[in-house]
Amino acid sequence: SAVxxxxxxxxxxxxxxxxxxxxxxDSQVTMMFWYRQQPGQSLTLIATANQGSExxxxxxxxxxxxxxxxxxxxxxxxxxxxMSPEDSSIYLCSxxxxxxxxxxxxxxxxxxx
Amino acid sequence: ELKVEQNPLFLSxxxxxxxxxxxxxxxxxxxxxWYRQDxxxxxxxxxxxxxxxxxxxxxxxxxxxxxxxxxxxxxITAAVxxxxxxxxxxVDSTSRLTFGEGTxxxxxx
Numbered sequence: 001s002a003v004x005x006x007x008x009x010x011x012x013x014x015x016x017x018x019x020x021x022x023x024x025x026d027s028q029v030t031m032m033f034w035y036r037q038q039p040g041q042s043l044t045l046i047a048t049a050n051q052g053s054e055x056x057x058x059x060x061x062x063x064x065x066x067x068x069x070x071x072x073x074x075x076x077x078x079x080x081x082x083m084s085p086e087d088s089s090i091y092l093c094s095x096x097x098x099x100x101x102x103x104x105x106x107x108x109x110x111x112x113x
Numbered sequence: 114e115l116k117v118e119q120n121p122l123f124l125s126x127x128x129x130x131x132x133x134x135x136x137x138x139x140x141x142x143x144x145x146x147w148y149r150q151d152x153x154x155x156x157x158x159x160x161x162x163x164x165x166x167x168x169x170x171x172x173x174x175x176x177x178x179x180x181x182x183x184x185x186x187x188x189i190t191a192a193v194x195x196x197x198x199x200x201x202x203x204v205d206s207t208s209r210l211t212f213g214e215g216t217x218x219x220x221x222x
Contacts, residue, residue: 031208042201042212043156058209092155096208101146101158 002027002097004105012111013083020079021108023093028073031096034066037107038089046091049076083112115140117204119213127221129191134216136185136202144205145185147176149198150215156201160187192220 003026013019023032032049047055047068055068070076080087093105116139126132136145144163148156160169162178162185169176173196175188185202199217203210 033209035210042214043203043210045209045211048209094210101161102205102208102210103158104156106155 001100001103002029002095004093004095004103006093006105006108008108009106010109010111012113015084015112017083018079018081019083019110020077021091021093021110023076023078023105025074025095027097029095029097032070032076033094033096033102034068034076034078035092035094035104036089037092043092046078049078080110083110085112088112115142115204115206115211117202117211117213119202119216121216122214123217123219125219125221126189126192128193131191132189134187134189134200134202134218136187136213138183138185138202138204138211140183140206141180142183142204142206143208145178146203146205146210147174147185147187148201148203150201151198159200189218192218194220194222196220 005024007022034046035043037043045058046061047057049055049068049070051070067079088111090107090109092107096102118137120135147159150156160176165180167178173190178185197220199215201215202213
């Protein structure tokens, strides 16, 4: 199955700043997604990253707060904008590759001070 | 809106014992996943269940799916300490996953 690399693996940021997380896959994949896992919680889908077009956001998530790009079939970015302590979470990229289970990158552990 | 409920949320069991984790979901689905998450780690795919009556087994874990009852189970046989982790079920709707709350399993010697 495709190998997913997420960067950075962790970061500590000041409130009011923005951070861009990168997700690189070693082969072309059909679909890419971004999830959030708040401390001690389950995972929630933020959006589907669409190649060459605007991402599709789930209820409760908006483009201004979580802009997403997917310029090609192997790469996507998620930006967490104007961060507050409530944004402290693990952010995970996942991919769907033909015939393979959806699988996840190692995640980005984000803390906001 | 698709809802996925797992129970129990916390499970403490002794080595050698058997137990079952339940995953109920509210609407029809394409497939159902079980994942394992160790502390500070990402998710590891355990099983993908595609059809009614599907049963898959790997080591001491066995997963099943009843689409009519909208129920999946993850059965643990003769638990060992290495199985301590959080287990999530996730229901797939056009590849968008809705996760259960997770079951935090602790296996005690």
